[in-house]
Amino acid sequence: MLWIHQLRKEYKPGEPANDGISLQVRPGQVLGLLGHNGAGKTTLINQVVGLLRPTAGEITLDGHDLVANPAQARRSCALMPQAHAPLDGVTPRQAVETIGRIRGAPRARARERTSELLAELGIEEWADTIGERLSGGVRRLAAFAMAAVRPGHVVMLDEPTNDVDPVRRRLLWGQVRVLAEAGYAVLLVTHNVAEAERSVDRLAIMDRGRIVAKGTPAELRERAVGELRLELLASDAASIAPKIPTAGPTQRTGRRYLMPITGATAPEALAWALRLREAGTIDEFSITPTSLEDVYVGLIASTGENGNGDGANDPRGSGVVAA
Numbered sequence: 364m365l366w367i368h369q370l371r372k373e374y375k376p377g378e379p380a381n382d383g384i385s386l387q388v389r390p391g392q393v394l395g396l397l398g399h400n401g402a403g404k405t406t407l408i409n410q411v412v413g414l415l416r417p418t419a420g421e422i423t424l425d426g427h428d429l430v431a432n433p434a435q436a437r438r439s440c441a442l443m444p445q446a447h448a449p450l451d452g453v454t455p456r457q458a459v460e461t462i463g464r465i466r467g468a469p470r471a472r473a474r475e476r477t478s479e480l481l482a483e484l485g486i487e488e489w490a491d492t493i494g495e496r497l498s499g500g501v502r503r504l505a506a507f508a509m510a511a512v513r514p515g516h517v518v519m520l521d522e523p524t525n526d527v528d529p530v531r532r533r534l535l536w537g538q539v540r541v542l543a544e545a546g547y548a549v550l551l552v553t554h555n556v557a558e559a560e561r562s563v564d565r566l567a568i569m570d571r572g573r574i575v576a577k578g579t580p581a582e583l584r585e586r587a588v589g590e591l592r593l594e595l596l597a598s599d600a601a602s603i604a605p606k607i608p609t610a611g612p613t614q615r616t617g618r619r620y621l622m623p624i625t626g627a628t629a630p631e632a633l634a635w636a637l638r639l640r641e642a643g644t645i646d647e648f649s650i651t652p653t654s655l656e657d658v659y660v661g662l663i664a665s666t667g668e669n670g671n672g673d674g675a676n677d678p679r680g681s682g683v684v685a686a
């Protein structure tokens with residue numbers, strides 16, 4: 364089991380990029396790390412894989428101290444980094460097969476596994492195309508194959524689906540599950556909350572270097588305020604304050620407003636939204652079940668990092684627009 368305890372990293376003394384991070388990932392489990400830009404996710408991954416020395420804290424794998432032994436960390440953990448894989452001058456097949464060999468696979472096994480992975484990820488047709496001529500998405504998928512061809516015990520994926528088209532993203536998430544079923548512990552960073560919800564066993568949400576929530580997607584969804592949400596798209600920049608009972612604070616991103624509501628107040632919310640639309644105050648609206656993304660945005664907003672800074676999280680709001 365990968366065991367992380369009270370991990371801290373300071374790039375500059377007294378300014379932690381992450382702090383108090385405690386996590387466990389079991390073999391066969393996929394742990395998703397969610398968090399906004401700069402939350403400290405890549406720092407955490409680089410600490411685990413032995414590329415960054417923690418300022419404090421412990422990381423062990425099956426009882427072995429990875430902080431004291433970064434070479435073992437690199438052997439035991441396969442990493443798909445956030446930056447594009449170095450594929451210049453080589454083809455995906457050559458790159459994946461070479462990594463497989465370097466990580467100890469016999470030649471025939473490395474070759475066979477490479478072909479399997481490139482086919483399963485839907486990039487067989489570019490298997491023998493030189494790196495410079497590959498699209499961003501194909502490079503990303505090839506990088507995933509490089510991490511998956513011969514992992515140690517842990518596979519770490521830093522934003523694996525960036526640039527990847529929706530069909531191949533599904534194939535990639537399928538392969539993430541295949542890795543877990545084969546007994547690897549998978550730690551993955553993603554910004555795609557909706558996809559993570561379907562593909563991970565557990566989630567940890569990071570904000571400004573700390574873990575602010577963790578649990579299964581279902582457990583995290585239970586933290587939602589209100590089982591429904593009313594979403595409004597304002598027709599201009601005016602502020603809209605709820606004229607209905609809401610179950611929690613309004614979140615605002617530009618013209619978009621999200622208000623948590625309950626089933627009992629949904630008819631009232633619907634009538635209010637229809638009036639706003641008729642008055643031309645909003646362009647459109649929807650009432651939908653609360654998703655994990657809402658919980659995530661709510662958690663980050665409640666710690667003061669949603670960035671609009673205009674007081675729209677206050678349900679009373681300001682500059683009320685009446686319908």
Ligand SMILES: Nc1ncnc2c1ncn2[C@@H]1O[C@H](COP(=O)(O)OP(=O)(O)OP(=O)(O)O)[C@@H](O)[C@H]1O
Pocket residue numbers: 374375380398399400401402403404405406407445
């Ligand atoms: N090499 C470095 N030197 C100094 N500060 C750094 C370094 N790398 C990261 N940081 C800082 O540490 C904090 C966490 O960065 P990190 O890259 O871990 O975040 P992240 O959650 O992975 O972000 P993103 O989603 O944008 O990739 C940020 O404030 C960042 O500016």
